[in-house]
Amino acid sequence: MTPSEVTLREYGPAVSVPLGAEAGRALAASGVLSSAAPDPGRDGHWSLRAGSRVGAVRTPGGPVVRIMPKTPVRRLFFLLGFSLDPARAWRDSREGTVDTGAYDDVVPALAHAVERRIEAALRRGVLQGYREVEESALVVRGRIREAEQLRRHFGRTPPVEIAYDAYTADTAENRLLRAAAERLLRLPGVPGPVRRRLAHHRVRLAGAAPLIRGQELPRWRPSRLNSRYQPALRLAEAVLRGSSPEHRPAGADPLAVDGFLLDMNRLFEDFVSVALREALREHGMVARLQDVHHLDTAGLVRLRPDLVVRAGDGRTPVAVVDAKYKVEKADGLHNADLYQALAYATVLGLREAHLVYAAGRRPERRHEVRGTAAGPDGRGVRLYQHSLDLSREPGQLLAALGQLAGRLAGDRPDRRS
The missing domain is CATH 3.90.1570 (tt1808, chain A)
Incomplete structure (x- = not known):
């Protein structure tokens, strides 16, 4: 019988798990684990061994795979927080860590940290900004796009091809925060209270367009206007970049492996490099x-x-x-x-x-x-x-x-x- 959840340790020993062929192939093709292969000694079992990636993933028809880090979670998030933004004081003033609450697992701690940062960003209201809009309309607003008017409508009116600057909540910053909240809501193991607060933030950010999976993340520039958003934005980008994509093994149908993973190799390298860079200045x-x-x-x-x-x-x-x-x-x-x-x-x-x-x-x-x-x-x-x-x-x-x-x-x- 396939278990609902499997827990592995970072660089720990291999574990033999009863697993369906589809879920096993998805894990093997994903690169999530250092090794995933049928167990030759046990029929219907797969031998799973974790490498440097920590977090949680969910496979189709298979269990949730949790990979526990060797490093304490609070210390892990200190490394992440400092690497993302060493100059800001959004790390905990006593221990220098991202606020992970009382959680000692990667995904719950991450969800808590992101939710707290989004809450702080939205405390003074949803940030709005100007965005150029191009559309067809029955009335003239802004300026007429003459070339498009001739190409599409042969000079007839209405409708009119127009362009104008709209003051809207559909900004790159709000898109990133909404996407991060939605991503966390889909992850396994997010605590109920945190999940409810994330759902509330998603409603507040409904004016921002959803991101299309597979496309590049929208770019934003630090400024005085979005300074209160910046800690949340850096953590949101880490969430979205750490999300597992879909994997397609050769000759097989697409197999979705969904979750969040941190690569400890990359995290340690980033922390050491950024900390030395700041000290060398x-x-x-x-x-x-x-x-x-x-x-x-x-x-x-x-x-x-x-x-x-x-x-x-x-x-x-x-x-x-x-x-x-x-x-x-x-x-x-x-x-x-x-x-x-x-x-x-x-x-x-x-x-x-x-x-x-x-x-x-x-x-x-x-x-x-x-x-x-x-x-x-x-x-x-x-x-x-x-x-x-x-x-x-x-x-x-x-x-x-x-x-x-x-x-x-x-x-x-x-x-x-």
Whole structure:
């Protein structure tokens, strides 16, 4: 008998679950899990193992699959909130987290956080703005679209092809908030009180047109007028981008896998990069995220480190950092990561490169590369491995990355006279 719900742990052991072929194929094709395949030892069962994605998804004819994170949910949402908008004070003033209420599961916590942000945005009323409207009308309003009038009606009137600026609630901002509320209302596991408040917000935002699934999200620009909306908008965009699309396995009918997932790999990389960028600004340094370079002179092998630190002129590279959401191995080494860091340092002409891991037995490891030319200090290229313990308090995490930023900017004990 297929269970109504399956709970997996991020990077946990595989679980054998009674599952129909359709639901199993949907999960296998979705990329939601690190592995999903028929269990050879048990007929009618599928072996499911979670990877770096956390959240919940629902399959057709199958169970709701919940993937629990290793990181505490409040800490996870601190990483998300800081990555989305480090400059604003919409994180909780005591712990620096997005308000997740008392919920310790990803989807309920997310729904609560978004609902609270929408409530704060709409507290002073629904934001309205001007939007250009083009339509056919029986009376003239605004200006006549002469070319369309001739093309469609051969110059006859009425109707008249007109264009005008309408003051309306159908803005990009309200469309995003409405779409996020509707998305959350469809997710499994949203608590009843939160669901009712989200439904109320959806009614208040009825003047905004619904988004069409599969199309790009509407673009908005931060301004003084929408400042009260901005925290909610950034979280709403995270909801809509984390929604699972429809998947179509080869030779099969469309299988909808609906839900919300956060990729911990991407979340950790974004947090480390944004936090270092903000800290480096205090040292007058420029940090570029996902800066593209090439390993070969022909430009065929692309390199894309998470963060390249440049001097105040924005041109001269002084440091490179890559974040890895990994646990340190027994010997403390990730050889492929070290090779990658060495490639970054070589291409950028740097004497060192830094790797930041989510956990480790030692706060730092240092490797001096053999065969590399000695620098002014008489040493070869150095590769550093840093550990960032995500169980620490938000302030401690930011302080640790602030210290690393000081080192990247050149304020290191081994460089002082």
